[in-house]
Amino acid sequence: MLPTAKCSSGVQMLTLLLEIIKMKGMRFCGLFYAVLYGYLVLFAVAExxxxxxxxxxxxxxxxLIDPMNYLGNWNKGDPCLSKWTGVxxxxxxxxxxxxxxxxxxxLLNMNLSGSLAPELGQLSRLRILDFMWNNLTGSIPKEIGNLSSLVLLLLNGxxxxxxxxxxxxxxSNLNRLQVDENNISGTIPKSFANLTSVRHFHLNNNSIAGQLPPELSNLPRLLHLLVDxxxxxxxxxxxxxxxPTLHILQLDNNNFSGTEIPATYGxxxxxxxxxxxxxxxxxxxPDLSRIPGLYYLDLSGNQxxxxxxxxxxxxxMTTIDLSENSLNGSIPASFSDLPSLQRLSLDNNFLDGSIPASIWQNMSLSSSARLSLDLRNNNFSxxxxxxxxxxxxxxxxxGNPICTSANIPNIDQFCDSEAVDNETITKSNNSECPIHACPTDSFYEYVPESGDLCTCAAPLRVGYRLKSPSFSYFDPYANLFEAYVTNSLNxxxxxxxxxSIAWEKGPRLRxxxxxxxxxxxSTFNTSEVQRIRDIFTSWRFPGDELFGPYELLNFTLLGPYASINPETQRTGISKGVLAAILVAAIASAVVISAAVTFLMTRRHARNQRSLSRRRMSTKVxxxxxxxxxxxxxxxxxxTDNFNRSTQVGQGGYGKVYKGILSDNTVVAIKRAEEGSLQGQKEFLTEIKLLSRLHHRNLVSLLGYCDEEEEQMLVYEFMPNGTLRDWLSENETYIQVNVARESGLMFSIIDNRMGSYPSECIERFVALALNCCHDKTEQRPSMSDVVRELETVLKMMPETDATFSESTSMHSGSKSTSAPASSSFMTRDQYFSSYVSGSDLVSDAIPIIPPR
Structure with missing residues (x-):
């Protein structure tokens, strides 16, 4: 099915173009058709x-704060077609x-800071959300819970x-939740028991408090629970x-004070x-002998x-660490029958008896096998x-009594050694290969394991860490690990x-x-680089209880790979889909072209009717x-063709523009919109009403326009905003009402307005406040406003009030005089000339600061 939904958007764009053309007075031509058609094709594709x-x-x-500008292309084109970085x-x-x-x-390891936007919850089809190893702050938006398709939530580091x-x-589809190495606090929500697809909970290295929810025992697929x-x-x-499936339970460095290890853990x-x-x-x-595949046991540092x-x-079993407890008794004989044992730590207890030499005598003769026995600070004799x-x-x-025995030869070498046994591996290039045989830059190296000696190639460099391995020494498992990784990468x-390898606190193996x-x-091609990286970042390595969970630290592209940005190389969209998009775009353009023709024809017909009306009718x-x-x-x-930059207000009836006439007079022009046009008789009647009052404190109505299906009023322009705005401001409104209710209105009136009877002021203020109601239906009508102002002006001294009844109807003529005639609008430095009680002006709301 083609994306025909684009057509409606295209028509909206077309309508906008037609409005622009209408405003600019442009005429249609064949070139316009071609240009419009091309734009519409691009528009359909762009959406x-x-x-x-x-x-x-x-x-x-x-x-986000993006100091390296990795996301610099996020404002260019369509996210999917333009291959936005990381998308x-x-x-x-x-x-x-x-x-x-x-x-x-x-968005792994991009040095991003800032915070996570709640709008992430709108990416309704998202499967992987990866912000690992950045510097994000703030909280995790709850809206991420709306992403029902999410499989990997990776926010660690x-x-x-x-x-x-x-x-x-x-x-419900989440497989992996990684929020480790943050500053998360609070408790683990009981709602996590509903994550029936989850296999990995990595919550370690935070400040999570409270009780472990027993409800998590209902998770049928959980493999790893790391909350250390x-x-x-x-x-x-x-x-x-x-x-039923739990492989790793790691809860180190928490405070379960007074708690015993449940016997059920066996x-x-x-x-x-x-x-x-x-x-x-x-x-x-506890007796853990019934667990068939246990590799690693660490209960050290308890009581x-x-x-x-x-x-x-x-x-x-590779590792048994029971050090720093208060255990007593002897070393079990069964410890001598553990063929894979690498480390036995029983130091700092109260164990006694004899040390069985069979523990090391049964040790494998493999050159890679290693065994560390730490029995310090006990009572072995x-x-x-x-x-x-x-x-x-x-x-x-x-720290054992055995170290003071003179009957055991060479005992000192085991009693004086306090060195910690670390394991590191660093490989170097094949020494049999000639120096400088590879390219001189450091990006090409000899392939260490190649059957053909001295083969040069440029490697991909990957930072990789085992988060919870089930062994203490890597070397015996190196071959298994290499097979595991290469099989996963094909x-x-x-x-x-x-x-190289290095053990880190945890213990973790970097x-x-x-x-x-x-x-x-000698190099990987771009698609192969992307394929390998995708396997790492999508966690498609199969689960392995020996190596445990891993994390990608970095994926470094140097030398011949430096120009590859793996996040922008993801085409994601097949050629077939691109073809479908193009077909859809063309189809949309055809439909829109038909709409163009229809709208242009209708517009032309309307213009013809309007022209005929103007030419043939006698306008009153x-x-x-x-x-x-x-x-x-x-x-x-x-108004520069009623340019938006000249617009200073807008209401339900129409818009207000600031204009400069040919004689440089600055005016405010209220232009009625099509849906608000009155009949011609009603419009002229309203002008008659507006022209009936003249006063030095009322703003002048300068003129009107009633041609080309337009209805406009032209007022003297006042620069300081609308009456409604000034009276609607909380402090001003309160001040006016307090003064009104306390009989102190004269205290807030500008003395430049002159002196008037108090009843005049009371009635005028009441009228002004009524004209500023938020709801249009609560404002007085034009006739009511004029009658009230006439009443007020009749109460003023004769020198202040002037009434004009000199209006006469005639055909085809107009006045060219422009003396200071006035409407009823307030005139001083605080009030704008385009505000009144009329429907034409009273609901005008400025959209730019008053000028």
Whole structure:
């Protein structure tokens, strides 16, 4: 289905063009047809993205500070067709509305600051919202909860504050919620239990407080629950053990004071990592031997007591950290039968007995295998077996009675070592390759794993971090990791080099990856760069309980890739869709062209009728002393063809323009709009009414125009705004009313107006206030205003009041005199000449500051 909805917008544009042509007095010609047709085709194409989503994107960028100008093209063209940076659209037109819709918003690591706009909630089809690693502040808009299609909400690595909106619980399709490393406070909303599709909750490193909602145990697909480094209190919900798919439960550095670890936690069916470090937990270590795939256990830094359970843990176990507790008893014999063990930390407890040498004697002979045993500050007095661990085992015994025994040779080397065992890997280029064989710049390197020695290529450089790995040493799993990444990216194993790694607080494993092009090429092409980046940013790596969740830190494009902006290379729209857009645009233009012809024909016919009317009818006008009958051309020239820049007011009847006549007289011209035109007799009767009063404090009516189907009144121009505006201002209105009610009106009247009877002033003020009512129907009619002013003027001294009854009806003549005739309008430095009680002027509202 073609996007025919564009036609209505095109007609609106056409109408605007016709109005401009009408104002400028232009004539139609063949060239106009061609130009208009071309513009309409472009117009139809330009509206291809849903207008409400375009408006939302404009609002989003208005809230952002973009010092690097990454979003500089967000004001150019259509978001989908012009490929705005970070905006990815669906590649098909929606048949229901004829528009393309925004699919993803990728604004990763762009140094953006500012805040998130509530208008994000208008991107109704959005699947990925990615603002990771920027400097955003403010709160998370609750309107994001309206994005029912959202799959990835990625806001980590900013400075967002406030609480998590309850409305996020409506995101029924959400797979991943990442708000870690912000300043989020408040509690975790219970509404999050409604996120039945969610697999990843990454809420770590914030200030989230309160109780963990037990209701989260109802989430059927949850894999990772990371809420470490927050301010949680309360208890550990025992119901969490019922989560059928949970792999990682990481709640380190919270304060569950006085809480015990539920015994039910031994019933987890799929848990690979349990980390409850420094949580103020008490009680016993639970028996976790029934968890079949447990890799990693960290219960350090609590107040746990009693012995360590003796039942054998999973064969996959890599890490056991029970340090800094109050445990007693001996090391379980089952710890000697853990083939994958990498780290056993039991330091700073009250353990005693003998240390079983079988823990390291059964150690794998693999060159990559490593084992760290930290048994410091306990009560161990002997070793069961020979104290001769292999080189790949680190043993620490300081602070135990065994270190004072003279009967154990070489004991000192294990009692004096306090060094922390860190793991780092840094790879260098193949030393067998000749120096300078690659291009001299640093962007080309030897491919480390290439079967063809000394192959040069330019790698993609990727900053990558494992957020919660289930191991303590990477080297034994390096080959598995390389296979995992290359399979996910659909590249060969030799194309990946893990350039360096470093353990960070968490623990988290930061690494730099280098991805090399295929052996037949020295660089990746643009589409391949985009494909690889999309896999990283869309989290399309399969889940892995060993490596855990990952995050993309950066995707660096240097050297031959420097000119590629991956966010603007997303075409998103297929050639077929572009063809459909073009066809739709042409179809729209054809329809609009027909509308052009119709409107032009109707306009021409109307002009002919009007011309005929002007030529053939005898127009009745009147001659009034001091009131001039103006030609339409005179007033059009005075206002630059009624240019908007000359407009100074607007009301329900029409618009008010400031004009300069040929003799340099400045005037205010009230022009009635088509829907407000009176009959000719009624219009001339109103002019007669307006001309009946003359007074030095009433503004002069200078003339009128009643030709070319126009009705206009011309007044002396006064520069300081309208009577209604002045009296409607709160302070002024109160001041007038107080003075009126207290009988002190003369205290607020400008003495330049002269001295008048108090009854005159009272009646005049009452009339002025009535003329300023907000609702038109509450204002007095023109005849009522004139009668009241006549009454007031009759009460004044004769020298002040002048009445004119010298009006006579005649055919085809007009007055050319322009002395100071007056309407009933107030005249002094505070009141504008285009305000009165008449329907013609009383509802005029300035749209620009008074001049």
């Amino acid at each position: 291809i993205t849903d207008p409400s989503e375009v408006s939302a994107l404009v609002a989003v960028v208005s809230r 990815l659209c669906f590649d098909t037109i929606d048949e229901t509305d004829g528009h393309l819709h925004v699919q993803d918003l990728h 900013n400075r967002l504050s406030g609480s998590l909106p309850e409305e996020l619980g409506k995101l 480094n927050n301010k949680l209190t309360g208890y550990l919900p025992p119901e969490y053990s019922e989560l 019933n987890f069916s799929s848990l690979s990592k349990l980390s409850l470090r420094h949580c103020s937990l008490q009680g016993a270590v 746990l007591t009693g012995p360590i359970p003796s039942n054998k843990l999973s064969d996959d 002997s070793v069961l077996g020979d104290l001769d661990p292999p080189n790949n085992v680190t043993l620490r015994l300081a 590249i060969s194993i030799y194309q990946l080099s893990v350039d 690494m730099y990856l280098k991805l090399f092009p295929h052996a037949n090429s 006008s009147m001659k009034i002393d001091g009131v001039k009958g103006f030609k339409f051309k005179e007033l059009a020239s005075a």
